[in-house]
Amino acid sequence: LQLTRELEENNRAVKVLYAELDEKAEHLRRADQAKTRFLSNMSHEFRTPLSSIRALAKLLLARADGELSEGQEKQVSYILQGTVALNEMVDDLLDLAKIEAGKVDVRAERFMVAEMFSTLRGLLRPLLGGSAVALTFQEPPPGLALVSDQGKLSQILRNFISNAIKYTEQGDITVLAALVPGQGMMRFSVADTGLGIAAADQAFIFEEFSQIENRLQTRVKGTGLGLPLCRKLADLLGGSVGVESVPGAGSVFHVSVPINYTAQGGEAATMPHS
Ligand code: ADP
Numbered sequence: 001l002q003l004t005r006e007l008e009e010n011n012r013a014v015k016v017l018y019a020e021l022d023e024k025a026e027h028l029r030r031a032d033q034a035k036t037r038f039l040s041n042m043s044h045e046f047r048t049p050l051s052s053i054r055a056l057a058k059l060l061l062a063r064a065d066g067e068l069s070e071g072q073e074k075q076v077s078y079i080l081q082g083t084v085a086l087n088e089m090v091d092d093l094l095d096l097a098k099i100e101a102g103k104v105d106v107r108a109e110r111f112m113v114a115e116m117f118s119t120l121r122g123l124l125r126p127l128l129g130g131s132a133v134a135l136t137f138q139e140p141p142p143g144l145a146l147v148s149d150q151g152k153l154s155q156i157l158r159n160f161i162s163n164a165i166k167y168t169e170q171g172d173i174t175v176l177a178a179l180v181p182g183q184g185m186m187r188f189s190v191a192d193t194g195l196g197i198a199a200a201d202q203a204f205i206f207e208e209f210s211q212i213e214n215r216l217q218t219r220v221k222g223t224g225l226g227l228p229l230c231r232k233l234a235d236l237l238g239g240s241v242g243v244e245s246v247p248g249a250g251s252v253f254h255v256s257v258p259i260n261y262t263a264q265g266g267e268a269a270t271m272p273h274s
Helices: 002-064 070-100 113-128 150-166 211-217 226-236
Strands: 109-112 132-137 145-148 170-180 185-192 240-246 250-258
Touching (some): 113 170, 150 185, 150 226
């Protein structure tokens, strides 16, 4: 009898504990939703004044016509560069907030890897300017295709490649695609011969906000939001991202996605026809 009573008391205590945990979880969920709403609203509010500043700085430069000194012109162009960087950050924040709020749909369409590469080449080559870095897209096997969301996959690769350009002073950036045997996945890699990333930092760079400090330690400025966004986008596609890097030698960023995306977790059912 004593034992039964003790057991009952224990049960009651466990129930109370569970109720408290539930309440705490609900509280955290609400705080998280409030944070997402705040980020999204704030990013929206930033957009309008930002585009005014950008437009006016552009106008000032276009109309200056010798009226501004060389120093002043340089200062206005810094304003312009600043607004471009801020704009990118605001876009990344908005994308992150949208994904967290579950407001992003994944489209499944069949497309050729070679075509995606050629669009990316056109978009990214201009970023190289006159730098001593060669950007090469390795020709995929003929007919290599997949069913996925091309826009989101391109966004991930764009981020990887523009980072590779930012953090590489000289050498090569190579982009390639390969099927992962037996897994129904395709793996895209972006390899660079740049600064590399310390082993201790590699675990953090895909975490939201945590890489801001890591970023400050490098000499190149960025938003620190690109890679967390890549990870979230890869999740949406049923895939994953990763990095291997040797400081001073270079990095390889990769993203693997199912070759045949289906809404139920992106399981690969059949090979897409080529
Ligand atoms: P950002 O580049 O805007 O700072 P990201 O989230 O894209 O933000 O990258 C986070 C950090 O990861 C960067 O600040 C940089 O320190 C490091 N990083 C990313 N890509 C590379 C790369 N290819 N080579 C060296 N470091 C990189």
